Amino acid sequence: MSSRREGLILQEPPGERSPAQPAPEVPAVEVRGASKKFGSTVAVDDVSITLGRGEFLTLVGPSGCGKSTLLRMIAGLMEPDAGEILLAGKSVSSPGRWVPPEDRAVGLVFQENTLFPHLSVSGNIGFGLSRRSKSQTAKRVAEVLELVELPAHAGRYPHELSGGERQRVALARALAPEPTVLLLDEPFANLDPNLRAQVRAHTVEILRKAGASALFVTHDQQEAMSVGDRVAVMGRGRVEQIGPPKTVFHLPHSHFVASSLGEAYFLPATYSGNGSLHTEAGPCDCPHDVSGTEMEIMVRPHDVTFVEDDAGGSVVTAVEFLGAFLLYEVQLPSGRRLRCLMPHTVEVGPGAKVRVQLDHGHVPVVLPVPQP
Numbered sequence: 001m002s003s004r005r006e007g008l009i010l011q012e013p014p015g016e017r018s019p020a021q022p023a024p025e026v027p028a029v030e031v032r033g034a035s036k037k038f039g040s041t042v043a044v045d046d047v048s049i050t051l052g053r054g055e056f057l058t059l060v061g062p063s064g065c066g067k068s069t070l071l072r073m074i075a076g077l078m079e080p081d082a083g084e085i086l087l088a089g090k091s092v093s094s095p096g097r098w099v100p101p102e103d104r105a106v107g108l109v110f111q112e113n114t115l116f117p118h119l120s121v122s123g124n125i126g127f128g129l130s131r132r133s134k135s136q137t138a139k140r141v142a143e144v145l146e147l148v149e150l151p152a153h154a155g156r157y158p159h160e161l162s163g164g165e166r167q168r169v170a171l172a173r174a175l176a177p178e179p180t181v182l183l184l185d186e187p188f189a190n191l192d193p194n195l196r197a198q199v200r201a202h203t204v205e206i207l208r209k210a211g212a213s214a215l216f217v218t219h220d221q222q223e224a225m226s227v228g229d230r231v232a233v234m235g236r237g238r239v240e241q242i243g244p245p246k247t248v249f250h251l252p253h254s255h256f257v258a259s260s261l262g263e264a265y266f267l268p269a270t271y272s273g274n275g276s277l278h279t280e281a282g283p284c285d286c287p288h289d290v291s292g293t294e295m296e297i298m299v300r301p302h303d304v305t306f307v308e309d310d311a312g313g314s315v316v317t318a319v320e321f322l323g324a325f326l327l328y329e330v331q332l333p334s335g336r337r338l339r340c341l342m343p344h345t346v347e348v349g350p351g352a353k354v355r356v357q358l359d360h361g362h363v364p365v366v367l368p369v370p371q372p
Contacts, residue, residue: 026089028053028181028213029074034083036069043069045237046083051181051213056204058216058228061260066237067217071183074215075108076101088180107174111186115158115166115173121145122154125173144172148206163191164199171203175210182207182214188223200227221261225249233260255370258298265338266296266367277364280332281356284364298365301341305359306330308348312355316348330356 029051036044044066051057059067072078074085076092076099084094087106092099115124122141129137145151148168158166167187174182187203188196204227207214218224224231225245232242233256241248241257252258255266269277269284277286279297281304306314306328317337318329321344328340328348338356348354358364 025053027051027086028055028088029215030086030089031070031074032084032086034070034073034080034085036066036073036078036080042237044073044080047237047239048083049232049239049242051215053213054211056207056214056216056227056229057232058218058224058230059232059234060218060221060224061234061240063219065234067234068185070234071185071215071217074181075106075183076104105177105180107177107179107182109167109170109174109182109184109187111189115169117158120155120157121150121161121169124158124169125176128173128177140176144176147175147210148172164195164202167191167199168202168206171206175206175212180213182212183217184214185217186219187216225261231261233257235260251365252298252367255298255367258365258367263301263339265299265336267299267336267338268369269295269297269366277366279358280334280336281338282358284358286364286366294369295366296369298367299338299358301327301339303358303364304330304338304340304356305342306340306348306354306356308352309355310353312353314354314356316350316352316354318350319348330354332356 027050029049031047031049034044034047035042047066047070049057059070061067069078073080073093074087079098080093082095085092087104091097092104116127119127122145125144126137126141129140132140141154142151145154148171150165150168150172153161153165153169158169161169170187188200191199200223216224216227218227228245230243231245231248233240233248235256240260241253245261248257249261252261252264255264258264258266267279267281269279271286272278272283275286276283277297281299284297306312306316313333315331316328317331320327320329324344326342326344326346328342329337330340331337340356
C-alpha cells in the first residue's frame, strides 16, 4: 500500500499495515425482503429494513398496512413466506431455518399489557428469567424496578396498579431478560389521551437510559414522529418511505406519505419561469425549473394564512377552537377547501371573505399529479 504526501510516494515498511478500520456495528435487527400472505391478501410485500443498536424506529400507517404483521414476524410469532430476518447479525428466519420466539432474545410489549393477575409485580417481571438462579433473578428484578421507578410496588398485584403503572410493569418485564431488541405494538393505545402522553414520554426516557433498541408500531402520526429516531411509513404491505421524522414530514415522496404524517392538501401549481410557482392560494418560491411538469404542491395547515378582504374571493366555512390556536376551514374560489392554523388572536367568523396566502417556512414540496 502506498500514500501520497507532498508529492512523494511513501512506502510502508515491509510487514506493517495501516490501522484497521473499525468494523461496522452489527444492526440489532435486519429484515431482508420479508413477505407474508394470508390467503390471497398480501400483508407484507418484500420489506427490507434495518434497526441500529440503540435506535428507535417507528412503523406508522393505516390499519391493515402490514406493520403489526412485520413486528410479529421479527418476534417469531409468525413465519414469513419469503425473506430473511437477522437479530444481532444472526439469522433467526430464512428458508430452511426457524428460531422459536423464546430463543430470539426479543422483548414484547403489546397494547394489552397481559400481566398475570395472580402474580405480584416482582413475579410478573421475573417470569421470563427462569433460566437464572433465584439470586440473579431477584437482582435483575430489583434493577428494572428501579429503572421504571416502581421499587415500592414490588409486592403489589396488577389490579392494585393504575393503567400507567401496569404499562411500566409490562415494560420492565420485557426489559428484564436484556433482549437484543424491544418490540412495541401500539403500547399506549388503551390509555386515555392525557395519561398516554405522560406514559409515552416516561417509556422513551426509560428505554433511552437502558440503551435499548426499539421498534414501535403505531397508527398515531404524532406519536410516530415524537418517539422515533427514524420513521417508516407503511402502506399496502410496503415501506413507502423511511428516514428522520423531520425529513419524512417535510419532504414526503408521495401524496400517501404526506397524508400519513399529518393533514395535507394538494394544490395544482404552474411554474411561472421566474423562480416561483403560481397556485390558487397565491405564489410560492420554487428553486428548481419545473416548467412543463404537471404538478401539485403540498400544503399543511401551518403553511396557510389569510387576511380579511371583501375582494379576496375565499370564504371561511368553519372554525375549530384549539385553545392557543384556531383551525379555520377556508373555501377557495374553485371550491377546494384548505384548513389554516392561526393564532387565537385572529378571530374571524364563518362566512367572512378572506384572501388566502401561502406562508411556507421551508421549500414547498412539489409532487407529480397522481395518475388515475
